[in-house]
Amino acid sequence: MADKAQLQEAIKTQGEVVRKLKxxxxxxxxxxxxxxxxxQLKAQLGGDEGKHVFVLKTAKETLTxxxxxxxKLIYDLKDQGGELLSLRYDLTVPxxxxxxxxxxxxxxxxxxxxxxxxxNPAMTRGRYRExxxxxxxxxxxxxxxxxxxxxxxxxxxILNELDLGDFRIKVNDRRIxxxxxxxxGVPDEKFRTICSTVDKLxxxxxxxxxxxxxxxxxxxxxxxxxxxxYVSMQGGQDLAERLLQxxxxxxxxxxxxxxxxxxxxFSYLELFQVTDKVVFDLSLARGLDYYTGVIYxxxxxxxxxxxxxxxxxxxxxxxxxxxxxxxxxxxxxxxLVGMFDPKGRKVPCVGVSxxxxxxxxxxxxxxxxxxxxxxxxxxxxLVASAQKNLLEERLKLxxxxxxxxxxxxxxxxxxxxxxxxxxxxxxxxIPLVAILGEQELxxxxxxxxxxxSREEVDVPRADLVDEIKKRTL
Amino acid sequence: MADKAQLQEAIKTQGEVVRKLKxxxxxxxxxxxxxxxxxQLKAQLGGDEGKHVFVLKTAKETLTxxxxxxxKLIYDLKDQGGELLSLRYDLTVPxxxxxxxxxxxxxxxxxxxxxxxxxNPAMTRGRYRExxxxxxxxxxxxxxxxxxxxxxxxxxxILNELDLGDFRIKVNDRRIxxxxxxxxGVPDEKFRTICSTVDKLxxxxxxxxxxxxxxxxxxxxxxxxxxxxYVSMQGGQDLAERLLQxxxxxxxxxxxxxxxxxxxxFSYLELFQVTDKVVFDLSLARGLDYYTGVIYxxxxxxxxxxxxxxxxxxxxxxxxxxxxxxxxxxxxxxxLVGMFDPKGRKVPCVGVSxxxxxxxxxxxxxxxxxxxxxxxxxxxxLVASAQKNLLEERLKLxxxxxxxxxxxxxxxxxxxxxxxxxxxxxxxxIPLVAILGEQELxxxxxxxxxxxSREEVDVPRADLVDEIKKRTL
Numbered sequence: 001m002a003d004k005a006q007l008q009e010a011i012k013t014q015g016e017v018v019r020k021l022k023x024x025x026x027x028x029x030x031x032x033x034x035x036x037x038x039x040q041l042k043a044q045l046g047g048d049e050g051k052h053v054f055v056l057k058t059a060k061e062t063l064t065x066x067x068x069x070x071x072k073l074i075y076d077l078k079d080q081g082g083e084l085l086s087l088r089y090d091l092t093v094p095x096x097x098x099x100x101x102x103x104x105x106x107x108x109x110x111x112x113x114x115x116x117x118x119x120n121p122a123m124t125r126g127r128y129r130e131x132x133x134x135x136x137x138x139x140x141x142x143x144x145x146x147x148x149x150x151x152x153x154x155x156x157x158i159l160n161e162l163d164l165g166d167f168r169i170k171v172n173d174r175r176i177x178x179x180x181x182x183x184x185g186v187p188d189e190k191f192r193t194i195c196s197t198v199d200k201l202x203x204x205x206x207x208x209x210x211x212x213x214x215x216x217x218x219x220x221x222x223x224x225x226x227x228x229x230y231v232s233m234q235g236g237q238d239l240a241e242r243l244l245q246x247x248x249x250x251x252x253x254x255x256x257x258x259x260x261x262x263x264x265x266f267s268y269l270e271l272f273q274v275t276d277k278v279v280f281d282l283s284l285a286r287g288l289d290y291y292t293g294v295i296y297x298x299x300x301x302x303x304x305x306x307x308x309x310x311x312x313x314x315x316x317x318x319x320x321x322x323x324x325x326x327x328x329x330x331x332x333x334x335x336l337v338g339m340f341d342p343k344g345r346k347v348p349c350v351g352v353s354x355x356x357x358x359x360x361x362x363x364x365x366x367x368x369x370x371x372x373x374x375x376x377x378x379x380x381x382l383v384a385s386a387q388k389n390l391l392e393e394r395l396k397l398x399x400x401x402x403x404x405x406x407x408x409x410x411x412x413x414x415x416x417x418x419x420x421x422x423x424x425x426x427x428x429x430i431p432l433v434a435i436l437g438e439q440e441l442x443x444x445x446x447x448x449x450x451x452x453s454r455e456e457v458d459v460p461r462a463d464l465v466d467e468i469k470k471r472t473l
Numbered sequence: 474m475a476d477k478a479q480l481q482e483a484i485k486t487q488g489e490v491v492r493k494l495k496x497x498x499x500x501x502x503x504x505x506x507x508x509x510x511x512x513q514l515k516a517q518l519g520g521d522e523g524k525h526v527f528v529l530k531t532a533k534e535t536l537t538x539x540x541x542x543x544x545k546l547i548y549d550l551k552d553q554g555g556e557l558l559s560l561r562y563d564l565t566v567p568x569x570x571x572x573x574x575x576x577x578x579x580x581x582x583x584x585x586x587x588x589x590x591x592x593n594p595a596m597t598r599g600r601y602r603e604x605x606x607x608x609x610x611x612x613x614x615x616x617x618x619x620x621x622x623x624x625x626x627x628x629x630x631i632l633n634e635l636d637l638g639d640f641r642i643k644v645n646d647r648r649i650x651x652x653x654x655x656x657x658g659v660p661d662e663k664f665r666t667i668c669s670t671v672d673k674l675x676x677x678x679x680x681x682x683x684x685x686x687x688x689x690x691x692x693x694x695x696x697x698x699x700x701x702x703y704v705s706m707q708g709g710q711d712l713a714e715r716l717l718q719x720x721x722x723x724x725x726x727x728x729x730x731x732x733x734x735x736x737x738x739f740s741y742l743e744l745f746q747v748t749d750k751v752v753f754d755l756s757l758a759r760g761l762d763y764y765t766g767v768i769y770x771x772x773x774x775x776x777x778x779x780x781x782x783x784x785x786x787x788x789x790x791x792x793x794x795x796x797x798x799x800x801x802x803x804x805x806x807x808x809l810v811g812m813f814d815p816k817g818r819k820v821p822c823v824g825v826s827x828x829x830x831x832x833x834x835x836x837x838x839x840x841x842x843x844x845x846x847x848x849x850x851x852x853x854x855l856v857a858s859a860q861k862n863l864l865e866e867r868l869k870l871x872x873x874x875x876x877x878x879x880x881x882x883x884x885x886x887x888x889x890x891x892x893x894x895x896x897x898x899x900x901x902x903i904p905l906v907a908i909l910g911e912q913e914l915x916x917x918x919x920x921x922x923x924x925x926s927r928e929e930v931d932v933p934r935a936d937l938v939d940e941i942k943k944r945t946l
Binding site for chain 1: 613615616620622623630744747868876886
């Protein structure tokens with residue numbers, strides 16, 4: 001092993017090489033190559049220290065070359081020391097890095113945390129520069145399509161449970177897309193950029209997508225039209241079977257592998273009883289570079305008029321309102337972990353990202369539109385008094401209820417009016433009031449009042465906890 | 474209202490003034506003054522847009538002048554546009570800004586999120602540059618000491634529940650400290666810096682603290698000795714009463730207000746049954762600038778030898794090991810919200826910050842030291858098979874259990890060995906295995922196996938869900 005100081009010096013120098021290339025806007029391949037060297041050096045540092053150096057210092061390098069055309073949305077930062085950093089763009093790349101650095105070869109986990117995009121925010125549609133993502137991923141070498149099917153089942157379950165109206169989950173496979181591009185005559189080096197253009201089909205008409213392919217990306221009309229035929233296809237297991245017989249696609253190894261897996265996936269989805277919402281859709285592309293197999297995206301069918309805020313945002317939406325668009329998406333990324341491992345060891349992964357911020361904004365609007373009040377606390381009971389000078393008794397009772405595991409509140413006032421105590425319950429939705437007075441204290445009871453029905457009963461102090469539990473379960 | 478474009482231009486110019494002052498290391502007062510002007514201008518912009526400009530763009534200015542001598546630990550950043558930003562240092566200042574910006578005058582909430590400090594990390598003691606904080610705060614104009622007492626009750630409850638061994642909660646009041654400094658003869662302008670020095674008494678001996686006061690902060694020996702007498706005092710309600718009779722302190726208005734509130738606080742703590750762990754300790758100072766009243770800090774009594782990693786970190790610790798130190802702290806900050814309000818409207822606040830990262834590191838070490846295995850999943854049952862070619866049946870049963878709300882897992886293998894399925898349960902602590910075989914399928918039963926006792930029983934398919942629930946409640 002090399003001398004540590006030498007290694008650290010080498011890492012510093014190599015870091016500068018990478019930074020220089022990036023500032024010069026060198027090619028992705030050239031940058032990737034030098035980043036790989038940097039990672040190798042850091043790995044050599046080894047042990048605890050090497051790990052910390054990695055975890056703490058290579059934020060910017062980590063994100064390079066993972067997001068394709070979306071890279072422009074990465075939030076770059078420079079700290080006091082002039083170190084180049086970035087805020088995390090999603091939870092997938094950090095997850096992959098975590099697995100590689102900690103040599104984890106199988107794990108299933110969810111993660112809810114903030115990510116950052118240097119994008120144009122659209123508050124009314126739940127799009128921000130800083131927002132939460134919720135990811136679920138399964139990493140490990142397993143038999144084909146079983147974890148993939150579980151991811152889709154989970155998306156289905158979540159969207160069903162949240163009661164957001166009808167939805168569809170589009171499924172496709174990066175290998176089918178690549179095979180399709182190949183048999184349509186797209187040059188290899190244009191696969192990724194054409195993929196990005198196809199990805200716009202959910203927001204743009206085919207005619208406009210075609211224009212972009214021909215005018216901006218330099219495809220011939222012929223090639224574009226051939227792509228157009230494929231990307232209009234939708235179906236289920238049957239479509240996968242039919243395409244396996246397609247004279248052109250069946251000649252392409254990649255496409256066949258993807259289609260065979262798609263058939264298998266649908267057989268598992270059948271067992272998981274979710275095929276009523278899942279569609280094999282050849283127009284689904286998803287822009288990110290790191291996907292290697294199955295990809296999917298969930299879309300709510302409902303259009304929400306209240307979500308339309310400005311005429312500019314209405315472009316492409318029908319008269320009835322704007323579609324809220326994708327609320328979940330994901331896919332298989334078998335190569336990403338290997339990019340962080342000094343020896344390139346791969347850990348196959350499949351995952352899904354739930355757009356909780358968008359889902360919350362829809363749920364909030366639904367709640368606002370309905371008459372039902374959304375409670376912001378879980379408080380079961382307010383400890384109140386009708387007379388003056390009972391603060392000590394209120395605090396004592398509150399403390400006793402807390403000690404018994406009851407969610408109790410008390411107004412932070414020496415002598416609050418009964419009316420203001422009752423109003424507090426109505427405003428916050430607290431269902432019960434435990435009222436103390438001289439008489440109640442003398443009798444060893446508490447007056448328990450139902451806020452909605454206004455019905456009151458005297459409950460012996462010893463039975464109070466049980467009574468509150470019974471009434472608020 | 475001024476023309477919007479003009480205002481935005483003025484904001485830009487003022488922003489540059491602030492930045493220039495800071496780059497020139499101008500005085501805190503001068504910077505604060507210019508920041509205040511900047512905030513005024515931004516507030517004038519008003520409405521939704523003004524708010525967003527504020528929320529998104531003044532991160533760095535927001536943090537200026539709130540943390541006293543700790544300000545050097547703020548993580549400054551510059552984005553692509555050259556905008557000055559900072560990562561949040563704690564959750565209190567952002568909370569105060571949130572209240573001011575949204576004109577919220579009372580709220581009680583907790584918040585668990587990441588904060589950032591440009592500090593020297595000490596991994597083994599749970600100290601990182603990026604770490605979670607967990608804050609609980611009560612904001613609003615209420616009668617004295619009631620919310621303060623609730624905060625202390627919550628700290629008490631949490632530390633009790635987590636079973637971290639014995640602990641103490643030290644309590645003091647910024648006003649008592651200021652009064653004490655005044656009667657000891659500390660010049661007004663040195664209150665804050667002497668406060669920071671007193672704050673080191675938990676890590677340094679009095680002799681060293683005194684040296685710092687005299688040699689570095691320029692106090693006379695006499696003054697330091699007078700402080701030394703007070704800061705050695707500890708007690709409860711009785712101490713507050715005694716100090717109210719102290720010939721010097723009783724002459725100081727600030728000190729009297731603080732001591733009167735301290736008496737009241739202890740009377741509430743008595744009702745909340747927490748006085749066995751709470752100590753009125755005049756040496757507790759807490760460095761942060763924003764506290765205005767009661768302050769407190771919780772310390773675990775236990776010393777944890779495993780937490781000692783390097784000889785350097787052992788300095789100041791006794792032979793038996795190093796104290797894990799403070800695991801919670803907080804206090805009253807009545808002025809902070811007003812600093813963000815264009816009209817200076819105050820919202821009194823009191824809060825507590827739980828050091829969950831430290832607490833987790835202690836709990837993890839305890840778990841490692843004990844023989845009990847910590848489960849990382851809540852899975853109730855693994856769906857398994859003893860024979861080949863039963864993947865479809867396993868997936869079907871797993872799906873049925875999921876649909877019934879059972880936490881079920883299945884290995885992602887076509888034909889896993891029964892042994893590897895059982896081993897998976899032992900490794901992850903899954904308590905039950907539902908085993909399918911040709912015979913079981915024919916009989917309409919599932920073999921339910923208890924992983925620990927190895928006992929097996931055939932359960933009719935219709936009773937399976939109830940049986941699993943009964944055995945895993």
